[in-house]
Amino acid sequence: DDAALAAVSALARSVRSPPRFSSPLVRRGDDMSCVASAAASRVAPRISAADGARRRDRVSRGARRGARPMATTAEAASVDVAAIEDAWIAGSIERCAVGDGVAGLREGALARLAHARMPTQRVEDYRFTDLAPLVAAKPAAADPALAAGVDASKWTLEDASTTRVVLVDGVFCEHLSDLSGIPKDVECGVVSAGAKPSDALGAVSAIRAGVFDDLNAVMANDVVILTVPAGVKMRTPLHVVQLSTALPGDESIATSAPRLVVDVQDGAEVVLVEEFASAAGAELSAYWLNGVCEIRVGKNACVTHSMVQAQSRKAVHTRATHVTQAEESTYSLAEVNVGGAVGRHDLTVTQRGPRTSTNLSCFNLAGAGQCLDLHSAVTLDHEEGKTDQVHKCIVSHATGRGVFDGNVKVNKEAQRTDAGQISRNLLLVPKATVNVKPNLQIVADDVVCTHGCTVSDLEEEELFYIQSRGLSPATARSLLVAGFGLEIASKLVGKDLRVRAEKAVRDALDQDDVVMVA
Numbered sequence: 001d002d003a004a005l006a007a008v009s010a011l012a013r014s015v016r017s018p019p020r021f022s023s024p025l026v027r028r029g030d031d032m033s034c035v036a037s038a039a040a041s042r043v044a045p046r047i048s049a050a051d052g053a054r055r056r057d058r059v060s061r062g063a064r065r066g067a068r069p070m071a072t073t074a075e076a077a078s079v080d081v082a083a084i085e086d087a088w089i090a091g092s093i094e095r096c097a098v099g100d101g102v103a104g105l106r107e108g109a110l111a112r113l114a115h116a117r118m119p120t121q122r123v124e125d126y127r128f129t130d131l132a133p134l135v136a137a138k139p140a141a142a143d144p145a146l147a148a149g150v151d152a153s154k155w156t157l158e159d160a161s162t163t164r165v166v167l168v169d170g171v172f173c174e175h176l177s178d179l180s181g182i183p184k185d186v187e188c189g190v191v192s193a194g195a196k197p198s199d200a201l202g203a204v205s206a207i208r209a210g211v212f213d214d215l216n217a218v219m220a221n222d223v224v225i226l227t228v229p230a231g232v233k234m235r236t237p238l239h240v241v242q243l244s245t246a247l248p249g250d251e252s253i254a255t256s257a258p259r260l261v262v263d264v265q266d267g268a269e270v271v272l273v274e275e276f277a278s279a280a281g282a283e284l285s286a287y288w289l290n291g292v293c294e295i296r297v298g299k300n301a302c303v304t305h306s307m308v309q310a311q312s313r314k315a316v317h318t319r320a321t322h323v324t325q326a327e328e329s330t331y332s333l334a335e336v337n338v339g340g341a342v343g344r345h346d347l348t349v350t351q352r353g354p355r356t357s358t359n360l361s362c363f364n365l366a367g368a369g370q371c372l373d374l375h376s377a378v379t380l381d382h383e384e385g386k387t388d389q390v391h392k393c394i395v396s397h398a399t400g401r402g403v404f405d406g407n408v409k410v411n412k413e414a415q416r417t418d419a420g421q422i423s424r425n426l427l428l429v430p431k432a433t434v435n436v437k438p439n440l441q442i443v444a445d446d447v448v449c450t451h452g453c454t455v456s457d458l459e460e461e462e463l464f465y466i467q468s469r470g471l472s473p474a475t476a477r478s479l480l481v482a483g484f485g486l487e488i489a490s491k492l493v494g495k496d497l498r499v500r501a502e503k504a505v506r507d508a509l510d511q512d513d514v515v516m517v518a
Contacts, residue, residue: 099221142169170256246285311339327353334491363488
């Protein structure tokens with residue numbers, strides 16, 4: 001009968017997903033442990049045809065009652081939302097897509113989202129990244145009225161006081177920004193204020209788009225465009241500050257979808273600095289920033305990129321950076337991440353010409369209840385390319401987790417390539433967890449390629465050596481912890497940025513009761 005069938009179906013669902021186990025975690029020597037994760041899969045339910053009809057009726061009744069008006073494109077989206085099978089995605093778009101989205105990308109993104117599912121830990125790319133803090137939340141559009149009261153004076157660069165873009169909840173704030181120092185040949189602005197869209201917009205993200213890229217394309221209110229013409233060298237950095245506010249109460253979390261496009265043409269140079277933080281009053285609040293950055297580096301061009309992510313520990317920070325490089329170009333990235341309950345950076349770099357150089361440096365600090373994840377993919381398709389990647393991670397609490405999945409692919413035509421990748425991980429307390437997967441795929445036969453990984457606590461020999469110089473055990477431990485990430489932090493552009501990054505690291509360690517000596 002029907003009751004028996006329902007019982008059998010429920011039983012089948014309950015045993016369909018066995019617990020997953022992480023890869024072995026090597027602490028020191030041959031002491032190995034394996035961390036089991038038997039978290040329940042969080043798959044949003046599909047929307048039935050009847051539910052879709054009710055959703056359309058609800059939107060129609062709201063319009064007749066004079067409910068809060070939405071932009072014309074958002075009204076059109078509300079019809080499309082009914083066709084989206086994942087209820088969480090559909091609801092998030094319905095509440096957050098109150099702007100026009102990204103022109104030219106929105107329709108394709110909606111079509112892909114119609115059959116998309118929010119990633120769970122069953123998906124290999126998210127095997128160790130639990131999105132529960134996001135999926136359990138109810139994303140809603142941020143309150144635009146809060147931007148007027150935001151103070152961005154804490155995030156300044158001495159060398160970029162007149163080349164500064166401030167975004168609050170993904171929206172350009174003219175009263176906080178200063179673009180008077182932008183060279184006349186360089187175009188920098190936002191599409192809503194008349195900036196000419198670059199053809200680099202969507203050139204890579206549309207190909208490599210995942211769920212979060214598509215959600216950004218649908219929810220974004222504006223796009224920041226930087227176009228540096230051929231041969232122009234920007235002497236001052238472009239400083240992009242991205243601040244997030246919070247909604248009152250615990251019912252919904254404020255959501256923003258900033259998007260940045262950087263087009264550096266042949267022979268040009270630029271220094272790009274990005275900072276992510278919570279605005280005053282949101283330091284202890286939950287919110288979601290879902291950003292996308294697309295960078296196109298022309299022939300013989302050079303881009304130096306610095307990022308500091310210091311969101312609140314209740315925030316969710318998802319970011320995708322897509323880079324394409326032409327012949328003999330150089331792209332260098334240094335990033336420091338200390339914030340977010342979930343902090344995920346998807347980084348893709350594609351070398352599209354010979355003698356191209358890519359340098360990637362990342363330092364993550366995961367504390368109590370945090371999961372900081374770097375997923376990178378570097379593709380080399382041409383001869384004499386170079387790539388060097390250094391990933392460092394400290395896990396300072398038993399409930400913290402660091403994740404690194406780095407893929408370097410050397411294709412057949414990429415002869416005489418020099419590729420290096422190293423991941424070093426420091427676990428300061430028992431039960432701290434790091435999941436590392438360095439991956440080097442080589443098809444070419446004339447290459448110099450290396451990769452490696454270390455996972456350990458502070459070495460007793462190093463502690464003994466420092467203490468033998470007359471320093472206390474606490475001081476010795478503090479110096480080693482501080483020096484671990486110094487290699488990455490020292491690559492950040494600007495003394496004031498480095499000072500802020502170091503302070504953010506110290507404050508984060510202090511929250512987890514890791515003693516740091518000044």
